Amino acid sequence: MRVTPADNPYQEPRSGRLTAWGNSLLAGFSPPDHLVEEVVGSDEPHRVTGLPGDAAGDLHGLSWALGRLRVLGATGLRLALPAEGHPLGLTGPAAFNLAALTAGEAVLAVGLPLGLVPQVDVHGPPGDQATTVLWRCLEVQDGPPADVPSLYEAERELAEGLYEATAMLTRLDVAGAGPDALRELDRFRRRGHTELLAPGYPPRAVRVLESARQIAALLAIAAGSHGAAVSASEMAARSAALAPLRRTARRAQVAAYNALVDEKRD
Known part of the structure; x- marks a missing residue:
C-alpha cells in the first residue's frame, strides 16, 4: 500500500x-x-x-x-x-x-x-x-522554489488565515471551529518547542512549524466532523472555507523546514 x-x-x-x-x-x-x-x-x-x-x-x-x-x-x-x-x-x-x-x-x-x-x-x-x-x-531545474514565503510572511499569514477561517466556519456552525478551536491552538502553543525541527534552526521556524502543524490537525478535525453542515451546499461552503487555510498551513510548513538555508537570521 x-x-x-x-x-x-x-x-x-x-x-x-x-x-x-x-x-x-x-x-x-x-x-x-x-x-x-x-x-x-x-x-x-x-x-x-x-x-x-x-x-x-x-x-x-x-x-x-x-x-x-x-x-x-x-x-x-x-x-x-x-x-x-x-x-x-x-x-x-x-x-x-x-x-x-x-x-x-x-x-x-x-x-x-x-x-x-x-x-x-x-x-x-x-x-x-x-x-x-x-x-x-x-x-531538477535550477530556480526559485514555487510559492514559498519567508518565515515572517508565513507567521503573519497563519495568524490572519486562522482568524478569517475561524469566522467563516463559525458562521457555518461547523464542529471544531470557533472558540473551541482557538482554545485548542492556544494550549498547543503553550507546550514546549524542543521536539520539532533539528539543532541549528531559529526559534521562529519552530514557532511557525508548530502553529502550522496544529492548524493542519484542526483542519482535519473540522473536515471530518459534520456539525450542522448537512446539505451539499453547506458541505461545499465548508470545503471552500478550509481550502485557503490549508494552503496557508502548507506554505508555512515549507518555510519553516527551509529556514536553515533560506533565513539569514530569526
Whole structure:
C-alpha cells in the first residue's frame, strides 16, 4: 500500500524530517547517526537510488547518500509539499514535479540540480505492518522554489488565515471551529518547542512549524466532523472555507523546514 502525507495529517512528512536533519548535518549541528535515527524512526531502513554514477538497482543508506550529495556540491536541502494545482516548493522539470506531486512531498538539494522523492510502502496485516521507504534521486531545474514565503510572511499569514477561517466556519456552525478551536491552538502553543525541527534552526521556524502543524490537525478535525453542515451546499461552503487555510498551513510548513538555508537570521 502506497502512503502519502495526505493519508495522515498528524504525521510529519518524511521529506520534512530529511530536510531538517539533513540541513542540521550539513551545517555541522548534528552527526550522521542522528540523521538516520530521526528520519527513519520506526520505518525499515531507508534506501536511496538513482544518485549520479549509480548503476541500475544500486541502493544506499541515508547518511551515505547525503554525504555523496555534499561531495557533489549540495550545501543544504529544501522541502516541497505540492498538491494538485499548487506546486509548492517545486522548480521543475515536469518529470520531477509529477513524481513529487504523486508522492505529495519531495526534497530539493541546494547548490545541486538534484532532488529526492520518497516512495513509501506499507506491508503486512494490521498490527504487524512494516514501512519501507525508497528515495529516488532525480534531476531538477535550477530556480526559485514555487510559492514559498519567508518565515515572517508565513507567521503573519497563519495568524490572519486562522482568524478569517475561524469566522467563516463559525458562521457555518461547523464542529471544531470557533472558540473551541482557538482554545485548542492556544494550549498547543503553550507546550514546549524542543521536539520539532533539528539543532541549528531559529526559534521562529519552530514557532511557525508548530502553529502550522496544529492548524493542519484542526483542519482535519473540522473536515471530518459534520456539525450542522448537512446539505451539499453547506458541505461545499465548508470545503471552500478550509481550502485557503490549508494552503496557508502548507506554505508555512515549507518555510519553516527551509529556514536553515533560506533565513539569514530569526
